[in-house]
Amino acid sequence: MKRVKIWLLLAALCALTPVAAKKLDIQPGPTTMTAEEKAIQADPAAGTEHGVILVSETNWNESRAYNEEVEFHLRAKILSREGLGLADVVIPHNVARGKILQWWGRTILPDGQVLELSQSELQPSTEYEGQSLTYQVLKGALPGVVPGAVIDYGYKINLRSDSISDNSIPLQRAWPVRSFEYSWKPYDKFPASLMVTRGDGLEIGTGRDGNWMRVSARNLPPVPEEDYMPPDREVRATLILYYSSPGAVQKPAAYWKNVANQWDGSVKMFTRKKPLQAAMQEMNLPQEGGPGPKLKKIYDWLSVNIRNDALMSAEEREAAAEVDEKTRNTAAWVLENRTASSFQLDQLFVGFARQVGAEAYLVFAPNRTRNYYNPQYMNSRQFSDLVVAVKLPGEASFTLVDPGSSLPYGQVPWFLTGIDGLLLNRKKPEPIKIPVTPAEQNVQTTRGRMEFGEDNDSILIEWEREGTGQAGFSEHHYLRYLSPKEREERLYRLCGEHGDFEVDTAEAPELGDPNEPFKLICSGESFGAGIGDNIGMYSFGINGAHIPPVPDLIAEERVHPVVLNFPRIDITEMEISAPEGFEPTEAPMTRNIKSPYGDYRLEFARTDDGYTVKRRFELKGLAISPANYGTFHEYLKEVRRADGSAVEFRRTAEGTR
């Protein structure tokens, strides 16, 4: 009965077709090319350029300690010279602690000739060797392979392995997969699970029979890569084989409840009342307004008074490492020593929030550039961070905050937003949407000027940029993290250094304080202005490093959603002076672009000796579906067109040579 339930559960979870889940009967493929195989031709536009995997079969039996058995079979058609590498066979198991029980390897040429690679021709290659561990693989090159040939190889191997680990196997690749079969018999002392992510609508089946679990896939289409696409795990069907701790519950709801219980317990252990109350005395909390103002004050106090170890600069890390101090994982120690990990800060804030009467929990948050939260995947390793959810009495929903992150109250780092996290409420753990910071709170403002150098040979550009909210958040902390030399390189790059633009100044003056907003000061000289003596009119494009880059999405069609970092507003104001001997003509027309994804305005004004340019670019939304991509693409296209605008200068009578 239990077996059936698990089988049903797996099938329901993956919305996949159940398959009979026995160990596969893996045998060498036919020694002739089938008519279907013969007919396969390269079709680069369909993702079939170098080869096609015709069959991939694996039996992995790791149920017995020190006695694993792996069977593998690959059959592929080679379509190009680039695909010949598939014939360089590596048996990626440690044969130093194993024994090959069966091997076959052959090339089936287009004319039907069959060339064999015998087991004795496989050569050992020791990858590493130490006193207690030697890792040796076998390698062999299939002979005579040409484009149009089919290769077929496989092996059965016994391994004396003393470790088990989770395994993640992408089922969909950049090329089509005709047939993929995988059977797994896990080590029986640990609970194990198998799941397929993003398999909906594909010919993928899963099943379980006794201790064998199996995945069977057919005709999987290729998944192309695109800029700004969701992480791989969220766009490709992926097989995940994983173990849980002994005794772990094997139903998602109960599993996560258990996890929430453990984490909430750790918060309670960490945050004893007495030290919290003593600290609150120091905070001078407002007595009016209820717990809301108090919470914000506590949040700000933590930012200023407790150093977040994760945000230390290279210099601070170096100095801190000199201090050989024993730390204790208690609120009292943290509050006394004024230094904490991000996790400790989160726990502290939960403790303080509860002290002032708010409901507060830790929230597990995945980094959405790597993966999203999948409740069926019973593994906490899918989360990268913790944040805090607080709810004041009478409020309907939680506010998400990240104490010590340097972000304002109510914001959490952008890479955690826009997707679900897990509210670690011991009574009712549940998914919670981590809200996206609106564009109005993520504003980067750039102000500067441009003028021409001596003899109009170069253009001098200087500007200052400041960001709020998520704008500059990651860059600020990344710059702090870098070593002084790496930091200098990065700053020069941010200021646009390249062959045509020599940067003189590249500074980030507020880097000493993690809580300050990001600020960048740049100046430099662009050579090759291209003003010849005979030029009567001179046109000058306004674009450059002083204008923050717009997503570079040129393709008119889209397979995956576009996922942006965060909504934002860029404001740029530049003053442009005329080259010597020239005067401004007419200010170009103002450009206004309106779209569901934001508004854009580019405004020019003529001044006595040049122009002022004011640009406001808004990027709303976070994820754009392929269906809506056309509108988004059109917006970006119009913005690019406007950003390509130029101002004109006319040679004055005095300037004529």
Next chain:
Amino acid sequence: MNSVTRPARRFGGLAACALVLVLSAGLLEPVSAGPSLPPWAAAIKREAPPMPAIGAKEFSERVILRERSITVLPDGTFQERVRSASQVLSSLSEVSVDYFPFNQETDITQSRAWHLPPDGKKVKRSKKRDFIDIKVGDNFLNDAKARVVALPDAKRGSMMFYEFLANQRPYELGTYEFFHASVPTDMARLELTVPAGWTVEHRWLRAAGPDPRIGGGGRHYAWEMTDLQPMDDADMGPRPLEESPLLAVNVIPPAGADTIAPAFGDWKGLSVWYEELSAGMDSPSAEISTAASGLFADAGENFLDRLRVTAHFVRDKVRYVDNEVGIGGYKPRPAADTHTNLYGDCKDMGTLLQAMLATQKVEAYPVLIHATSSGTVAEDLPSLLAFNHYITAVPLPEGIEVPESVEPAVAEVEGRGRVVFVDTTDDYTSFGWISGALAGKQALLIDGEKSQIVTLPGRRPQDHRIERELLTEIGEDGGLSFERTTRYYGEHATWRRAVQARSSEDRRKLIEESIKRRWIDAGEVAYTVEPERDDGAYVEVVTWTHPTLIEAGEHTVLPMFQGAESLMPSVALGRRKVPVVYEHPQTIHFRTVVKGADPLVGLPEATEAEGDGFAVRTSFEREGDEIHGECRMELSRTRFEPDAFRALRKIYSRSKKAGGASLWFD
């Protein structure tokens, strides 16, 4: 080819891997009592320079001594000892790693390490289990390894001492030593002791180095360099390792000495050794003979056509699989095996080509060269270590006319006349052309008594060139249609052919998007590619339309040489302290025809500029209702030291100005 050289002593990937493995093994144990540093280490400790102040560091450690000491035994065995002492500079360091490179001809007899913590009290000595041997390199099969040790619990000020002892059976009686620093190095030293009656020859390559200190009655030699500073690995800069002084040393036994490895007195000697090693490997089988006959017949009567199809047969049919274990790193496999298996490495492919040509009575010779480093050859000090690659030289019959499409690979060789060089391993370089990686390098042509060091051709600007023709038609409605044909030659073709081969779809998208990025309202972009023409060109043709000219203020413009500015790479020079290096000379030649332009539209100003190793010229003329423009940029100089940056900036400026020429419309 196999090589047992000693490059940089620190490498990240290996070190990281070693770290995980070594840490997992459990590590050092404190020594029970008293100082236990060996005397050489204790002496270094006493003289160690003071520690710099706390603060974020560019380098997490410094080397106080790196010493390699070789004692040559009478039978030619190298008894080798490597010692190093380093000091941790960063508080963030947790481990210190060192390694000793070796191969299957090396017996490591001792590996030891000591950690002296900053308090100087308890020395920790390594255990056997702290060392691990790791395969090095990405070859399919090889025997190059490194013995790695990682000392944990490092602290700022920790001193680490390493010592490796080994007996090595060399392939030749000689060695190369890189005096290269990837971290600041106070002293690097090579010591050599030879038996009585032996002689020692040395040459410094790439940069000058000191003469050796000689002692022990002329048996002991020591070369020392102090205060070696790491060099920035800058974009478009020289590779730091290649800028470091390289010491080549040969030891010569007295006549009649029985040694396990040969001593090469001259390049001919090395060539003879190689010819003996590879003797018979180029014997053609009946199948090879049949294949070659067929290829020659298909190619027609032209000698160069026959060479081309045969070279391309080997290049395209044989897949690169390198097996560089032991002497197999030097000795080719039988040509018949390579022809049957259709896989092999550079020497196998070259040997097969020679076998095929031999069946058609065409002479061909092996050429040894270094594919990945420059400056490895000492003209009068022969060494196998100078090379890691094998290509083929084919003498051309007298009087044969060499077309432009083969000239880049042809050089005059003393006693041989004109020779064409062929690299069948390079999947993407056509017969008649030389890749940027090989062009201009010195190599050893192996031909018995006529063996000699030769310099490969391919260093003229026209040997690596881009030719672009752009036809623009302006319609009566102001709409534009474009047809752009670009022919790439030499390294420009090699690189693009490789990109296209990896994914023709990606290449197509890249080109289409580059057009649409510039021409925002471009209609459908049609793209065709001819990856390899008989003349070696990689040809792309792109056509597109655009409803209007590009707006620029009150005017509209039509760039004449669009894309020219991006084809000549440039780099910021303001802060730069290392030279700018172009891999090869090059020519960029644009020809543009504009049809249907208003007869009143002005022509851009023609320009002409020349400098040291650079020339640019643009010209424009009207022919009927057509405007013709031509832009030619030639870069013959490939290295610009910092004191030449002013000239280089001028080149950038002139190129930009020339490439930016446009027609202006009201």
